[in-house]
Amino acid sequence: MDDGFKTETFLRGPKLEDFEYLGCKVGQGTYGQVYKARRKDIPDDRSYALKEIESQGFSLSTCRETSLLRELKHPNVINLLGVILCHTDRKVLLLLDYAEYDLCQMIKFHKTSKKDKKPVKMAKGTIKSILYQILEGIQYIHSSGVLHRDLKPANILIMGEGIQRGRVKIADFGFSRLFRNPLKPLTEVDNVVVTLWYRAPELLLGDKHYTTAIDMWSVGCIFAELLTYEPIFSCRQENNRENSPYHHDQLDSIFRVMGFPLETDWEDMKEMPEYITLQEEFKPCNYSNNTLVKYMEKQNINPTSKDVAFLQKLLVMDPNKRITSEQALKDAIFQKEPFPTGDVFSGLEIPYPERKFVESDTSDRRGKKRKYSTTSGAQQSDQTQGQYGKQIRMSNPTTLSE
Numbered sequence: 001m002d003d004g005f006k007t008e009t010f011l012r013g014p015k016l017e018d019f020e021y022l023g024c025k026v027g028q029g030t031y032g033q034v035y036k037a038r039r040k041d042i043p044d045d046r047s048y049a050l051k052e053i054e055s056q057g058f059s060l061s062t063c064r065e066t067s068l069l070r071e072l073k074h075p076n077v078i079n080l081l082g083v084i085l086c087h088t089d090r091k092v093l094l095l096l097d098y099a100e101y102d103l104c105q106m107i108k109f110h111k112t113s114k115k116d117k118k119p120v121k122m123a124k125g126t127i128k129s130i131l132y133q134i135l136e137g138i139q140y141i142h143s144s145g146v147l148h149r150d151l152k153p154a155n156i157l158i159m160g161e162g163i164q165r166g167r168v169k170i171a172d173f174g175f176s177r178l179f180r181n182p183l184k185p186l187t188e189v190d191n192v193v194v195t196l197w198y199r200a201p202e203l204l205l206g207d208k209h210y211t212t213a214i215d216m217w218s219v220g221c222i223f224a225e226l227l228t229y230e231p232i233f234s235c236r237q238e239n240n241r242e243n244s245p246y247h248h249d250q251l252d253s254i255f256r257v258m259g260f261p262l263e264t265d266w267e268d269m270k271e272m273p274e275y276i277t278l279q280e281e282f283k284p285c286n287y288s289n290n291t292l293v294k295y296m297e298k299q300n301i302n303p304t305s306k307d308v309a310f311l312q313k314l315l316v317m318d319p320n321k322r323i324t325s326e327q328a329l330k331d332a333i334f335q336k337e338p339f340p341t342g343d344v345f346s347g348l349e350i351p352y353p354e355r356k357f358v359e360s361d362t363s364d365r366r367g368k369k370r371k372y373s374t375t376s377g378a379q380q381s382d383q384t385q386g387q388y389g390k391q392i393r394m395s396n397p398t399t400l401s402e
């Protein structure tokens, strides 16, 4: 911890008594509670998120998160405004942008309205602006030598009223980054089930040299869900071999939409660690009529639309052929009306309910009660040789800040 950080945090930084909590916690992170707060020491009508780190002092995860957030500064990435130490109970709190909305909650709003026969569609301009800002944020994260590894709707936050109205903030509530026993499978962390819906096929086949392409697959899953309000590769939780990246049911869910990849589609597939298991457990002919275009048509999305054409560039099975964030941002889809806007709501009224306060959770985090999260995390790996030849550093600030 450099001297500048110590001064900024312990001497000049904000103090806990400078804030008043607005109600109870707004969310239960994987390893900490998040509160909505406001400053009471200075005239400031902004809301803040105070994320309480559930550990005594600076755990490795806290160091990772703090270092990473100090280093990554971009309009579309969650912003660390300060670190607050609470001496009384030796708690560490991260002071962050408070984001009123998240994509999970927004998609659920539209899905429910459709089910209730009072459909409220997400405006095309909103979808395009959200997608564009996700790509801008992820392009910055990748250019900083970091992989997100856990992109999903719940990690895509959107600012409410104020100077950053309608701005996307990429966050990470933290499963894939928790410092944890690497031998422990990432399908269950801290007794909370991890879903795999946004996990790239190469990860499910055990690829240890994964690249930024894994995040582009997740962006494709999120884009498909913005168009249909349904997770494109949803699948029930399965028990699989301890510590194995291979998940049969999740792969089946992908093949049911995309079809089974031909050798010509993905030459390196046979190099994947779990390729033999794949051959033993799957019959390509069972998926021969499945295509993404047919799936989208079944979802009442125009199969010849530019949206579907762009989605096909994101959801490419071969990571080497999948579009990069740089290429995606230059795609023709963003050169046509409605153009992406800084406020994804384009100044219009925001129809979404404000984030609910969560009743304080009395259950023991390691208790029997399972908590479910739509988090998919990638397998832990410290360093990986990017397939683009670039050494990609995982989000391990001790490497980043070297």
Ligand SMILES: Cc1ccc(-n2nc(C(C)(C)C)cc2NC(=O)NCCCN2CCOCC2)cc1
Binding pocket: 027, 029, 034, 049, 051, 061, 062, 064, 065, 066, 068, 069, 072, 077, 078, 096, 097, 098, 099, 100, 141, 147, 148, 157, 170, 171, 172, 173, 174, 177, 178, 179, 395
């Ligand atoms: C161990 C660890 C855990 C998380 C991170 N991490 N990484 C990121 C990226 C997006 C820069 C990659 C963001 C965070 N932390 C975070 O979003 N924190 C959650 C923010 C909570 N929200 C703030 C806005 O209001 C709603 C709650 C790093 C390392």
